[in-house]
Amino acid sequence: MLRAPKKLCLLGSTGSVGESSLRVLRQRPTDFDLVGLACGRRVDLLVKQIKEFGVRRVSVADEEAFKSLQALLKKESIQLDFVGFGSAGHAELVEATRPDVLMAAMSGTSGLPAVLRAIEIEVPVLGVANKEILVMAGSFIRAALESSKTQLVPVDSEHSAIFQALRGNELSSIRRIILTASGGPFRSSTLAELKRVRVEQALKHPNWSMGAKISIDSATMMNKGLEYIEALQLFPISREQLEVVVHPQSIVHSIVEYWDHSMMAQMGISDMQIPVAYAMGYPHRLPLKFSEALDLVSLGRLDFEAVDLNKFPCLALAMEAERTGAAACVALNAANEIVVECFLRSQIEFLAIPQWVEAALAEFSGAALSSLESAIELDQEVKAWTRRQLGSELDLQIERGQNRNSL
Incomplete structure (x- = not known):
């Protein structure tokens, strides 16, 4: 249990990671005070969240969403202290709430100014689930962090696993990092079968429940390509020290091997509440309840395979982009x-x-x-x-x- 409630601001509250964050909050209501929410255009769901958690400060994607939200708030007789929109509105939300924890879970690059503002005002914990901003502006974010007391805690399950496996160890002793990939819904498909893929097929991930864009990225393995670039931005390793391995069960979320050839792997069920809660509670771990725990006996085996870059050229393109x-x-x-x-x-x-x-x-x-x-x-x-x-x-x-x- 945390010593005192932390002020939490959540960017991307209506997305899959945002909803996982709110599920953690529902499990640990006395550990957090939700002070701000930002979303894209799903203002109807945002209003439900405002009512459930009593939030007084929010921001939305653009002026059109802003007008829709204002109409809904008027209809529901809800008065707020701050309503912003766009990248500037998200940054103003961070400034207005001054949270202890900022969860950056918005897809795309609209959350970048808010992340940089959080670093500038030294928000203690910055949980980043948005790989796009690290791919686009990782060097600038790293530079900002060097002169700030903000601790960036990655929320992607793979980077959270690496972050956890590195704690308490010397970074100079890393031999390699193994980034695991499920292989997505088409791991066993042939190229001929991929030519006939429909949208609804690509959206069906075998292990994870995710939003539409990240589900397609997982199907093409572009998601792993972005995570490859993100890992090189987050951790002090060279590209020669980073490998991608297919792990169909999504139980081992990533592995760090040290120079004595010992390996530290973080394992767990495929539920984003786990890495989300790790970031929200950092440096403490939050007790969580799940309907099912990881049963190693029932699991029986863990499989690992090489990546087929010919079948998944998006991963190869991402690796080439990082080199370029x-x-x-x-x-x-x-x-x-x-x-x-x-x-x-x-x-x-x-x-x-x-x-x-x-x-x-x-x-x-x-x-x-x-x-x-x-x-x-x-x-x-x-x-x-x-x-x-x-x-x-x-x-x-x-x-x-x-x-x-x-x-």
């Missing part, structure tokens, strides 16, 4: 975000995802990044370029279809 440099990482992340949106709308095929990402890398990998502002500008430029390219291709497909129908 910061601009390539920004381009990779930005293009993937737009391409996945198109796949979720059934506008492109599953195997087209890495093709479009590769095209963006070819176009933008050589860009110069001299500041955080230039990284943000490149992110927006790549997204706009990708939308234009995809739009032109989709228009061409429609034209071809019309021509065939007229024959």
Whole structure:
């Protein structure tokens, strides 16, 4: 049990990690005081959270969501102390709440200013579940942390596992880090089968319950590629010390091997409440209750396999982007975000995802990044370029279809 309630601000409260955070909060209501919430456009769910937890300060994605929220608040006769929107609104929310723990669980890059503001005002614990901001701006975040008392605690299950396995050990004694991957829903699929993948198939992860975007990233293994880049931003290792291994059961969340060849692995059931609670309670562990515990006897075996980079080129593209440099990482992340949106709308095929990402890398990998502002500008430029390219291709497909129908 924590010694005193911690003030908690949650960015991304309506997403999968945000909802896991609230489930932890429901289990440990006396350990936290929820002082702020931010979400994208699901304002109806946000209002329910406001009512349940008595939150007085919130922020939403954009002006349209802001207007929708204001209408709902008026209808429910709810008065708040602060309502913001956009990246600036999220940063103002952090400033207004001054939390002890900030959980950054928003997808995309909109939470970056809030994360940097938290570091600036030295929020004690910064739980980061948003891999995109570390991929896009990891070097700038690291630089900000060097002059701050803020402790960044990763929330991705793999990076949380690594973080835990490193505690109490000398960082200089790391021999290698093994990043585990489930392999997603298509681990055993052939390339021929991948050509026929539908959206609903790609959304069905075998082990984890996640949001739509991260589920598709898991299916392409781009998620593991982003985590590969993230690991090199978070931990003091070279790329030669980082490996990716497929582990279908998702029980071993990652492994650290030390120079005496001993291995420290963090294991547990596939439930995001565990890494979320670790970050929320840091440096203490929170007691949690689950309907089922990990039963090693019933489990019986743990399997590990090599990654097939030919079948999952998104992982190979991410590794290549990391070797190329910061601009390539920004381009990779930005293009993937737009391409996945198109796949979720059934506008492109599953195997087209890495093709479009590769095209963006070819176009933008050589860009110069001299500041955080230039990284943000490149992110927006790549997204706009990708939308234009995809739009032109989709228009061409429609034209071809019309021509065939007229024959």
